[in-house]
Amino acid sequence: xxxLEQSPQFLSIQEGENLTVYCNSSxxxxxxxxxxQEPGEGPVLLVTVVTGxxxxxxxxxxxQFGDARKDSSLHITAAQPGDTGLYxxxxxxxxxxxxxxxxxxxxxP
Amino acid sequence: xxxxxxxxxFQVLKTGQSMTLxxxxxxxxxxxxxxxxxxxxxxxxxHYSVGAGITDQGExxxxxxxxxxxxxDFPLRLLSAAPSQTSVYFxxxxxxxxxxxxxxxxxxxxxxx
Numbered sequence: 359x360x361x362l363e364q365s366p367q368f369l370s371i372q373e374g375e376n377l378t379v380y381c382n383s384s385x386x387x388x389x390x391x392x393x394x395q396e397p398g399e400g401p402v403l404l405v406t407v408v409t410g411x412x413x414x415x416x417x418x419x420x421x422q423f424g425d426a427r428k429d430s431s432l433h434i435t436a437a438q439p440g441d442t443g444l445y446x447x448x449x450x451x452x453x454x455x456x457x458x459x460x461x462x463x464x465x466x467p
Numbered sequence: 468x469x470x471x472x473x474x475x476x477f478q479v480l481k482t483g484q485s486m487t488l489x490x491x492x493x494x495x496x497x498x499x500x501x502x503x504x505x506x507x508x509x510x511x512x513x514h515y516s517v518g519a520g521i522t523d524q525g526e527x528x529x530x531x532x533x534x535x536x537x538x539x540d541f542p543l544r545l546l547s548a549a550p551s552q553t554s555v556y557f558x559x560x561x562x563x564x565x566x567x568x569x570x571x572x573x574x575x576x577x578x579x580x
Contacts, residue, residue, distance in 0.1 A: 367507070391569075399574070400573055402571070406568070457502075457509040457510040
């Protein structure tokens with residue numbers, strides 16, 4: 359059982375569609391992070407959410423931290439092929455970062 | 468700044484061979500870590516270090532050793548390679564833990580035959 363669960367595992371959509379991916383845990387996190395990873399590269403940080411209920415926007419990407427700080431969502435508006443990649447959520451647990459298994463997104467032109 | 472660098476990019480080993488994966492960062496970060504990434508399992512922590520001279524085990528440490536003699540370098544040693552160690556290995560560094568960004572290297576793709 360993983361500390362962070364992500365859903366869906368895979369998502370394939372057409373350009374212009376909206377989508378939401380989720381990161382859930384039974385544990386409380388002081389903050390959660392979202393990373394995007396492209397093929398053959400390491401993950402790159404998109405955002406860190408710290409306060410329960412917090413909403414952060416990064417162009418067409420909207421991140422929300424749950425009120426209880428156990429979950430987070432990533433919403434993409436009008437997806438583009440450049441959004442294709444593996445989206446990972448991560449948090450600090452004890453002395454380490456822990457990662458979810460990721461959502462693999464494919465945006466078709 | 469080069470950020471986090473890893474060598475080699477690709478490696479093929481035979482079962483029982485040993486090797487060292489190199490990782491270096493030029494950002495003066497205290498926290499460094501090694502992960503392995505396997506399909507459907509995200510990133511799993513192998514070993515980490517909170518500063519020079521200090522290392523500790525992560526979730527999947529068996530078969531791997533690390534050392535941290537300097538702030539910049541954090542090599543990962545495979546003692547006797549096994550097919551189960553076939554994976555993509557990422558090194559990462561961070562100024563600290565709480566809310567800090569982790570910077571990842573480009574990865575080393577390892578195949579053990």
